[in-house]
Amino acid sequence: MSERSLSQKIIRNTFFNAAGRFWGMAAAFILTPYIISHIGVERFGILAVAGVFTGYFGLFDFGIGASFVKYVAEFHAGKDYEKINQVVNTGLVFYGLFAIAVMVFAVLLMRPLVIFLKVPLYLRGEAGFVFLLGALFFTISNIVNIFGAVIFGLQRMDIANKAAIGVSFLNALGVIFFISKGYGLPGLMVNNGLTLVLTAIINIVAAYRIYPGLRIAVSYVNKSVFKKLFSFGYKLQVSYFANLVSFHTDKLLITYFLGIGLVAFYQLASSLLQQIRQIPLLLVSALIPAVSEMTARNDKENLMRLYLSGSKFLILVSVPLTVFVIANASLIVSAWMGYGYELAATAVRILASGYFAATITGVASSISAGAAKTELDMKFGLLMAALNLFLSVYLVIKI
Numbered sequence: 001m002s003e004r005s006l007s008q009k010i011i012r013n014t015f016f017n018a019a020g021r022f023w024g025m026a027a028a029f030i031l032t033p034y035i036i037s038h039i040g041v042e043r044f045g046i047l048a049v050a051g052v053f054t055g056y057f058g059l060f061d062f063g064i065g066a067s068f069v070k071y072v073a074e075f076h077a078g079k080d081y082e083k084i085n086q087v088v089n090t091g092l093v094f095y096g097l098f099a100i101a102v103m104v105f106a107v108l109l110m111r112p113l114v115i116f117l118k119v120p121l122y123l124r125g126e127a128g129f130v131f132l133l134g135a136l137f138f139t140i141s142n143i144v145n146i147f148g149a150v151i152f153g154l155q156r157m158d159i160a161n162k163a164a165i166g167v168s169f170l171n172a173l174g175v176i177f178f179i180s181k182g183y184g185l186p187g188l189m190v191n192n193g194l195t196l197v198l199t200a201i202i203n204i205v206a207a208y209r210i211y212p213g214l215r216i217a218v219s220y221v222n223k224s225v226f227k228k229l230f231s232f233g234y235k236l237q238v239s240y241f242a243n244l245v246s247f248h249t250d251k252l253l254i255t256y257f258l259g260i261g262l263v264a265f266y267q268l269a270s271s272l273l274q275q276i277r278q279i280p281l282l283l284v285s286a287l288i289p290a291v292s293e294m295t296a297r298n299d300k301e302n303l304m305r306l307y308l309s310g311s312k313f314l315i316l317v318s319v320p321l322t323v324f325v326i327a328n329a330s331l332i333v334s335a336w337m338g339y340g341y342e343l344a345a346t347a348v349r350i351l352a353s354g355y356f357a358a359t360i361t362g363v364a365s366s367i368s369a370g371a372a373k374t375e376l377d378m379k380f381g382l383l384m385a386a387l388n389l390f391l392s393v394y395l396v397i398k399i
Contacts, residue, residue: 019161019165020157020164020165021278021279021282023164023165023168024164024168025275027168027171027172028275029275032268032336032337033336033337035175035179036337038184039179039184039188041264041265042120042123042261042264043123043184044263044267045251045261045263045264045267046126046130046260047130047188048251048266049127049251049252049263050130050131050134051248052244052249052252053131054134054138057106057135057138063230063232063233063234063237063240064094064095064229064233065095065142065145065146065233066232066233066237066240067229067232067233068088068145068150068153068229069149069153069292070232070292071083071229071292072087072088072149072150072152072154073153073292073293074292074295074296076153076154077292077293078296081213082220084153084211084213085213085214085215085217086220086222086225087225088147088149088214088220089215089217089218089220089221089222090220090221090222090225090226090229091149093221094226095139095142096143098139099139099140099143102135102138102139103135103139106131106135106136110131111128114127114128114131116256117255117256117260118256120260126184126185126186129185130186130189133189133193134189137189137192137193137196140196140200141199143200144196144203145203147200147203147206147207148203150207150210150214151206151207156206156210159206160206163202166202167195167198167199167202170198171191171192171195174191174195175188175191177191178190178191238381239377239380239381240381241381242380242381243358245388245389246358246385246388248270249388249389249392250266250392251263251266251267251270253392253396254396257396257397258396262343266344266347268333268337268347269344269347272332272336272344272348273325273348273352273355274355276321276325276355280314280317280318280359281314291303291306291366291367306363306367310363311360311363311364314359314360314362315360318356318359319356322353322356325348325352326348326352329345329348329349329352330345333345333348
């Protein structure tokens with residue numbers, strides 16, 4: 001493939017990723033105030049904590065899920081189609097067994113977790129329901145994402161994002177329906193389940209259409225492929241763990257030390273910054289499969305050019321965006337949520353610089369992941385997680 005055609009593919013995929021991401025941001029911006037106004041800040045806090053709960057379960061897959069897109073893209077570039085089927089089938093068997101283990105732990109941990117987090121008595125039933133359904137949906141989504149990895153690995157982000165926009169629209173209608181009918185927090189979880197089923201159907205159908213050679217059979221399960229997925233994934237898993245600690249564990253600490261109601265304000269701030277952070281990261285959203293393709297062709301010159309130009313653009317976009325958000329935090333939050341959420345604006349100002357620092361390394365991280373050179377990310381992740389956990393506990397107690 002020529003340099004021009006590869007560049008066009010990256011630009012096309014980035015465009016469709018941007019369309020999908022902006023739609024997601026718009027949907028979250030509109031729905032969040034509506035949800036909080038109907039279920040309250042405490043139940044919204046339960047939703048936030050449930051996300052952390054399932055996120056920690058994700059640590060125990062050894063990063064296998066993070067490796068699918070990379071190897072589907074690499075094997076497709078090398079025309080090794082049997083290996084693609086081995087990746088898919090090995091992943092399906094692994095995540096089937098993983099789902100059983102997660103659900104056993106979720107049932108055992110649900111009640112102790114609710115008590116440990118000091119969830120008010122009148123909310124414990126709902127919290128337990130949300131945590132269990134969250135764990136179930138998490139296990140199903142892991143299996144569904146294997147078919148999504150085929151779509152992304154073949155660099156058909158146009159299909160993936162068109163489907164995501166359509167599903168997101170139906171999900172928004174479901175949110176409005178279940179809340180307007182008075183089903184509250186359990187209704188939101190049921191709606192998430194219906195959305196997941198629809199996503200699964202679309203991913204499976206799309207994967208077979210763009211890759212007719214896809215086959216599901218136990219005979220494709222391969223031990224050596226699993227070792228390859230594991231050896232790549234566990235290093236990325238350290239980075240995932242660091243992100244989980246840095247961006248989400250604070251919600252658990254706030255719940256434990258300060259109460260579940262205050263988690264909502266932190267969640268609003270972090271959600272806003274995460275959405276804003278996605279704007280510059282759109283520049284790197286299509287890099288991993290493209291880098292995998294370059295690596296398979298040993299195209300080092302274009303990899304270096306991609307790193308330098310991509311990093312410059314990322315910084316150029318991130319700096320003014322961060323300054324704008326810090327300067328206008330109160331205006332942004334009040335326009336979004338209305339009055340009474342000043343704590344969220346304060347959290348935005350404090351967190352923005354940290355999110356900026358985490359954003360500008362995006363090109364380097366994407367290239368290291370696509371090229372399977374993740375050792376530096378792994379070491380940095382360990383240091384960042386340790387510092388964040390220590391400082392979070394110390395500062396929440398002192399301040």
